[in-house]
Amino acid sequence: MTEDLSFRRKPLTPEQRQARDATRRIEAEKAMRDHEEAQKAFYANRERLRAERLAREARDKG
Template structure:
């Protein structure tokens, strides 16, 4: 037991435990990468869908009238 401000050294881990942690981290990393890839793919598909909808709306609305600039006051 340590008191406030004291440092308790960590126990050295065994070779088997180190290998198990390494394997576990690798599996977790692969899982995270696949989840990220799925999220990225879903985002890209949604962006393309929204872009197509926007272009269809703009085509149906016709040409956009140009904004008239305000006359500058002197």
């Protein structure tokens, strides 16, 4: 039987490795910024809805 080695990857050169690492770092930073923006938007909307609910409850009581 012959072993199929076609699935093996060629080793990366140091330049390719640096480029890959830089790309990954940039993508990770963007993902973190996107997540942080989504969290800020979520909490801002949550506070807005809470304020509206409290105002509605106060109006209905009085």
